Amino acid sequence: MLALFVGFGLVVGVLFGFFGMGGSFLVTPALLMLDYPAPVAVGSGMAFVFGTAVIATLKHHDLGQVDYKLGVIMITGTTIGIEAGRASVYYLESMGLAGGVISVAYVVLLGGVGAMVTRDALKGDGGGVDHEAADKDLDEYEIPEIAKKIQRTVRIPPMVTLRGDVRVSAWVITAVAFATGVLSGFLGVGGGFIRMPAMIYAIGVPVPVAVGTDLFEIVFSGGLGSYLYGQGGGVNLGIVAPLLFGSALGARVGSAATAVVNSDDIKVYFGGMLLVGSIAVGIGEVGSYLGNSTLELLGLVLVIGAAVVVAFAVLYTTVTSLRVTRQQQTSAAD
């Protein structure tokens, strides 16, 4: 079981490091399918996100991509949201509905985000983090039209100025933070896959600042969420420690891979993985409902298998790209 957690952490770390999102997306449903109680699956998933976010924020801080003012305002909204989400998990647990409701929410969310990423990737637009865009200067970023409209329409004071000369109402930031906080507390996810696009399209901050600030914010929301779940006995160090051991290495490899691989090549696999994940959770839940252990096992194999396949696709493409580059350098030198 220890080796399984380290290996799974490694796989999730590669995906998190490469795509900048999806850290806990696979962990909580996998733990639910391994028959851990819902508060332990969600609490340990959140503690895992907390640890991974600490490591990723340290990297982004060095690159100057963290807006601490934005982060502090978002923490306020997220703190209330995460508590509301967490309280609803315990409420559902007391009614014996938590596992089912969380699984259904996962199916909808994984399927929705998976379909969106796959559609964008097939259009050539790409989902998740644009690695090339992350290398631009902050003042080169154009604010999305929808963000400009929100900035013009919602001018409730206090107004705040963020990095990249973005001026926005603190209430917009708080609303985005609260909504994603509820999601984070309820599902035990970092919420980055929703919060990051929300920061870009609703608040209008540049992409790298959205990524760095999101991670900084997850350190606090994940830390608080883990603490609250920990008080209820929901954090299992025997799960979190080996997952983190694997994910810290995987995240390093995944981050390094972004420098050599065109992420558009693989985003379609990532979207497909989320779609397979949603189907897997659905199959597992049907199996659990029917008392069919074969279906439950099939669900678990599918969710882990999809993550493993995409992680290997990332590694394979990275090694292939490096070999091509090396051969070109050798030919040029000859």
Next chain:
Amino acid sequence: MAGLEIPTWDPETALLIGVILFEAFVLYAGYGGLERLVGPYLMDLVVGGDSSAR
């Protein structure tokens, strides 16, 4: 809704979260050091390198 709960001080849980935080710092520093130490060797091994000879 079960109602909002104010976090209360719990040394045992604080220690648990502290251990996770400590592990994250150790892993960040440890893997960073490891990358500097064996990274070039691993790259040559995986990519089939001749960079060291060049």
